[in-house]
Amino acid sequence: MAIAQTILTQDLADEIALVDAKPDKLRGEMLDLQHAAAFLPRTKITASVDYDVTAGSDLCIVTAGARQNPGESRLNLLQRNVALFRHIIPPLAKSSPDSILLIVSNPVDVLTYVAWKLSGFPVNRVLGSGTNLDSSRFRFLIADHLDVNAQDVQAFIVGEHGDSSVALWSSISVGGIPVLSFLEKQQIAYEKQTLEDIHQTVVGSAYEVIRLKGYTSWAIGYSVANLARTILRDQRKIHPVTVLARGFYGVDGGDVFLSLPALLGRNGVVAVTNVHMTDEEAEKLQESAKTILEMQSQLGL
Ligand SMILES: NC(=O)C1=CN([C@@H]2O[C@H](COP(=O)(O)OP(=O)(O)OC[C@H]3O[C@@H](n4cnc5c(N)ncnc54)[C@H](O)[C@@H]3O)[C@@H](O)[C@H]2O)C=CC1
Numbered sequence: 001m002a003i004a005q006t007i008l009t010q011d012l013a014d015e016i017a018l019v020d021a022k023p024d025k026l027r028g029e030m031l032d033l034q035h036a037a038a039f040l041p042r043t044k045i046t047a048s049v050d051y052d053v054t055a056g057s058d059l060c061i062v063t064a065g066a067r068q069n070p071g072e073s074r075l076n077l078l079q080r081n082v083a084l085f086r087h088i089i090p091p092l093a094k095s096s097p098d099s100i101l102l103i104v105s106n107p108v109d110v111l112t113y114v115a116w117k118l119s120g121f122p123v124n125r126v127l128g129s130g131t132n133l134d135s136s137r138f139r140f141l142i143a144d145h146l147d148v149n150a151q152d153v154q155a156f157i158v159g160e161h162g163d164s165s166v167a168l169w170s171s172i173s174v175g176g177i178p179v180l181s182f183l184e185k186q187q188i189a190y191e192k193q194t195l196e197d198i199h200q201t202v203v204g205s206a207y208e209v210i211r212l213k214g215y216t217s218w219a220i221g222y223s224v225a226n227l228a229r230t231i232l233r234d235q236r237k238i239h240p241v242t243v244l245a246r247g248f249y250g251v252d253g254g255d256v257f258l259s260l261p262a263l264l265g266r267n268g269v270v271a272v273t274n275v276h277m278t279d280e281e282a283e284k285l286q287e288s289a290k291t292i293l294e295m296q297s298q299l300g301l
């Protein structure tokens, strides 16, 4: 609902169709959004437990499924949410055979692979929200540390949207200035531990919010609306999102999906981009890929 409401307020769609398994909750959410019509751009809002309501969609955003209990890892949700995806993805893909599938449910990387398999869509039309959110958390923390605007911080978290994610310190820049080489040139001391602590705070972010308020919502709402804008408006912007990563940065061993900076547009994933990565960062990415592949191999898809 946070994603739907952010898309509405940002005037990104002519029509939004909501689907859920609980008809009363669904109708309640639909009416509550419709009642804001006088304050919003004109958007048709429909809802049904039947996937026919989504027919002919340009973009299908999948958020259904179990969420983490406090302290629970995302990967722990896998079996429950794969079972749901077997019911959700085939009718969704059948109703909108030309759409782009954007997966948000967790564990998002493995479920993006599952959605790709179950939909039969070409790989450019199936992606996951991945570390677009983690990278925003990362940029917020760096910006806070340096007391600058997060929009001026270019920084990527890649790999799993989860505990094995990788922070690409070597490519961070602020206002176009590479941060680490800037600090080194100015002989400003920085502790490797400070950098590690910032990454660990990113990894712990969702756990902390879930412990405090039970779930995460606003940041993922903005993160996915940001992806929807790039896709629906063909903005060809680069986002760290879950894509098929086989063959990039030494990732091999199978069809693994994880986050890499990718150029997005109206056709979905246009290209995976070539960012600078040190050998150590690439090794950590390959380790992250192994973690995801291990989970995928248990699925028999
Ligand atoms: N990738 C990311 O960064 C984020 C992912 N998530 C994930 O999104 C998922 C949903 O989280 P919340 O919205 O907080 O949970 P929620 O419990 O508020 O919503 C889940 C919805 O899925 C619906 N649902 C269950 N089975 C269904 C089915 N077969 N067909 C249609 N709808 C069905 C439920 O009725 C419920 O309304 C979780 O897996 C969570 O971990 C949440 C936040 C961020």
Ligand SMILES: CC(=O)C(=O)O
Pocket (backbone or CB within 6 Å): 074, 106, 133, 206, 216, 220
């Ligand atoms: C729940 C989740 O995956 C997040 O907020 O990062």
